[in-house]
Amino acid sequence: MFFSIFTGMVGGLGLFLFGMKTMASGLQKAAGDRLRRILEVLTSNPFMATLTGALVTILVQSSSTTNVMVVSFANSGLMTLSQALGTMLGANIGTTFTAQLISFDIYVITFPVIGIGAGIHLFTTKRIYKSIGQAILGFGLLFLGLQVMSDAMYPLREHPPFISMLASFGAIPPLGVLAGAIFTAMIQSSSATAGVVIAMTLQGMIDTPSAIAIVLGANIGTSITAALASIGTNLTSRRAVLAIVTVKVSGVLLALLLFNPFVHLISYTGDTVTRQVANAHTIFNVLNVVVFFPFIQPLLRLVTRILPGEEQVVESGTKNLNKRLLGSTTAAIGVARQELLRMARIAREMLTDSMTILYNRDRGMIDSTMQKEDLIDSLDKEITTFLAEIGQSSLGRDQSQAITALMHVSSDLERVGDHAENIIELAEGKIDEDLVFSDHAIEELKEFYGLVDGMLERAITAFEKEDQELARQIIEESRDVRMKERSLRKNHTDRIHQKLCVPKSGVIFLDLISNLQRVADHATNLAEVVTGDF
Numbered sequence: 001m002f003f004s005i006f007t008g009m010v011g012g013l014g015l016f017l018f019g020m021k022t023m024a025s026g027l028q029k030a031a032g033d034r035l036r037r038i039l040e041v042l043t044s045n046p047f048m049a050t051l052t053g054a055l056v057t058i059l060v061q062s063s064s065t066t067n068v069m070v071v072s073f074a075n076s077g078l079m080t081l082s083q084a085l086g087t088m089l090g091a092n093i094g095t096t097f098t099a100q101l102i103s104f105d106i107y108v109i110t111f112p113v114i115g116i117g118a119g120i121h122l123f124t125t126k127r128i129y130k131s132i133g134q135a136i137l138g139f140g141l142l143f144l145g146l147q148v149m150s151d152a153m154y155p156l157r158e159h160p161p162f163i164s165m166l167a168s169f170g171a172i173p174p175l176g177v178l179a180g181a182i183f184t185a186m187i188q189s190s191s192a193t194a195g196v197v198i199a200m201t202l203q204g205m206i207d208t209p210s211a212i213a214i215v216l217g218a219n220i221g222t223s224i225t226a227a228l229a230s231i232g233t234n235l236t237s238r239r240a241v242l243a244i245v246t247v248k249v250s251g252v253l254l255a256l257l258l259f260n261p262f263v264h265l266i267s268y269t270g271d272t273v274t275r276q277v278a279n280a281h282t283i284f285n286v287l288n289v290v291v292f293f294p295f296i297q298p299l300l301r302l303v304t305r306i307l308p309g310e311e312q313v314v315e316s317g318t319k320n321l322n323k324r325l326l327g328s329t330t331a332a333i334g335v336a337r338q339e340l341l342r343m344a345r346i347a348r349e350m351l352t353d354s355m356t357i358l359y360n361r362d363r364g365m366i367d368s369t370m371q372k373e374d375l376i377d378s379l380d381k382e383i384t385t386f387l388a389e390i391g392q393s394s395l396g397r398d399q400s401q402a403i404t405a406l407m408h409v410s411s412d413l414e415r416v417g418d419h420a421e422n423i424i425e426l427a428e429g430k431i432d433e434d435l436v437f438s439d440h441a442i443e444e445l446k447e448f449y450g451l452v453d454g455m456l457e458r459a460i461t462a463f464e465k466e467d468q469e470l471a472r473q474i475i476e477e478s479r480d481v482r483m484k485e486r487s488l489r490k491n492h493t494d495r496i497h498q499k500l501c502v503p504k505s506g507v508i509f510l511d512l513i514s515n516l517q518r519v520a521d522h523a524t525n526l527a528e529v530v531t532g533d534f
Helices: 002-031 034-041 046-060 063-075 081-094 096-102 107-123 127-152 154-158 160-171 173-187 190-202 208-221 223-229 235-257 259-266 273-306 323-327 329-360 363-390 397-432 439-465 468-497 503-531
Strands: none
Touching (some): 002 190, 046 081, 063 235, 096 273, 107 127, 190 208, 190 273, 208 223, 208 235, 208 273, 259 273, 329 363, 329 503
């Protein structure tokens, strides 16, 4: 009996988790990059951040996903501590949506939903329809998993030791909280924990106090994912995670102190234990946010004292562009140059980060570095649009050439970001395949990167100061860099032939120096803009 129960539970939980992930993936694909833009733009104050966090979590069906996105935004400087905490608070509310869905008795539609979702996903060609079909399919699989778990647990209804253990969760609520926290930490989904508890209530195996205690624990366990994501990140990310963990643990402790009144309140919200569990999950998280929301600023001061240091923030979107300056062509060109300088520094930082990921095999930096790529792409579009709007005015020859030159600069800087992204992908491949470079190859790579980074740094300086002499030196140096790249390519090919380097490592090395060479070319293009030879 216990083997069939165990396999049914494992299989049902697997279907539930897979269905939830499939549904979330489909919704995210259908929304495209809008989710990231929503988080960037609509978190200007704590209230809006909380609302945005709730809405995004409903879309992605995972507070863990939202929290990891927030950690990566904060780590890349695109979110302040206040924005990050507000969004995480909202995620706590949004994650209860799944429990509300699965608490309704709509299992009769499980198989039709699976069939409809699979049909749309498999037999449509438009990307957005395929993604919607995937989300519907995931929704059906989620319910199927819940059914499988519920059916598997049916024999336990009359098993005295199991019933006695569950009863202790109600009699000793901290025990239920601990069980819920541990289980949720293991599967990293409070929605899945709520799903298991609801499956148990459907079989009449667990009463309301026991179920509520486990669900309260799930709220603590789900913060483990965000805590793991914050390892190795910057100060803002770690502060945000400390703040949200503080809110969750404090809220659960407060609920335990008022456990009996809280259970009594919940008993009025539904006629069945299943509905009461779903409502308890939602009401606790809403009340937790409401109670702690007025204390956000004192909480932020507390975590700042615990983790002292200076918070670094990179403003998302453009910082210098002002459309009111379009009436003054000279001023508009001036602010466009300032925004391009900011974009150039971000592109160089991204290149540095990509090489650090390669050298240190540091996966933890990948998400935050890719945020810079998104920012660079956004800046390229906004700067180019701004320059095009300047071009609609009556311009002199010099002004027209200046606008054309700045458009070239924006394009070259965007390509630097693309090459840094390529290097990150090569680093990931190197990590995944557990490949190594020879010591000599590493020395050559570091030397070549030093040359390229030096060129890019001086090209940015030449552009900032309009230093034509420095720009001409960079253009002259570009020939030496090209010769160096050819020499490195030959040396590495010889190492492969001599079996001093495995072929797979050799391919990655050659792609790396090729991307660095292209960065040097874009630095040269930047210098040519300064000399007027573009």
